[in-house]
Amino acid sequence: MRNLNQFADVTTGVVYVHSSPAALCPHVEWALSSTLDAAANLKWSAQEADPGLLRATVDWVGPVGTGARLTNALREWSALRFEVTENPSDGVDGERFCHVPGLGLWRGSMSANGDVMLGEMQLRSLLENHADGAGLGGALDAALGTAWDEALEPYRMGGVGAEVTWLKQRVG
Numbered sequence: 001m002r003n004l005n006q007f008a009d010v011t012t013g014v015v016y017v018h019s020s021p022a023a024l025c026p027h028v029e030w031a032l033s034s035t036l037d038a039a040a041n042l043k044w045s046a047q048e049a050d051p052g053l054l055r056a057t058v059d060w061v062g063p064v065g066t067g068a069r070l071t072n073a074l075r076e077w078s079a080l081r082f083e084v085t086e087n088p089s090d091g092v093d094g095e096r097f098c099h100v101p102g103l104g105l106w107r108g109s110m111s112a113n114g115d116v117m118l119g120e121m122q123l124r125s126l127l128e129n130h131a132d133g134a135g136l137g138g139a140l141d142a143a144l145g146t147a148w149d150e151a152l153e154p155y156r157m158g159g160v161g162a163e164v165t166w167l168k169q170r171v172g
Contacts, residue, residue, distance in 0.1 A: 011089040013060055013067050015074075017042075018081040018155035019053040028056075028080070031073040036062055049154040064092050071097040075105055081155055088112050098148040106145045116144050 020028055025044055032040040042056040060066065067086030074082055081100055088094035094110035108116040118126075122143060130136040141147070 009063060010061060011064050011066070011087055011092070013062075013070075013084065013086040015058040015060065015070055016083040016085075016156070017054075017056045017058075017074075018083065018152055019047045019050050019055060020044075020077075020080050021052075022054055024077050024079065025054055025056075027077065028074065031076070032058060032070065035069050035073045036060060036066070047155060049157065055155070064089060067095050067097060071099070071105070071107075075099055081152060083152065085110070093117065096145075098145060098152060100148055100151045103147055103151060106148045108143075108145050118143055 015032065017028055025042070029040045029042055032042075040058060042058060044054040044056050047053040047055040060070070064086075067084045071084045074080055074084070078101055082098075084097040086095045088110065094112070096108050096110050096116070098106045109119070111117050118140075126136065126139050126143065130139055
């Protein structure tokens, strides 16, 4: 008999800590380790876009929803610039979470190629709230996370050649 479970049990993703003060690095590692129940021995490197700050990247494997749990653990520190991705899996859209000091947290659904997806009801709400067209461009930019992408782009480029760490959480 065919398995009727149409949703994936496990998925993958990446945590990009784009910038962290050195004093927060052990706290970030602890938060990642406790969320994934796996040792996070990150390889921190200098963030070229902002001297004095550090960066690290972690690939992870875990149950669907792990991206949101990792984001929740990291958002406790408002000084962090980070992104958490969760790849799409069977029956589940991908997600991307971005945090920038001063902007806060943004979340978007992601397609398999990394595009932000806006749902029908989200678009209908934007059209209804901006029926005359005024402000629709800004509302679409906010929904697409444009301000977060613009703020993070210089920090994304600061990691060329940085080492990546893999974390795996037991599933099942």
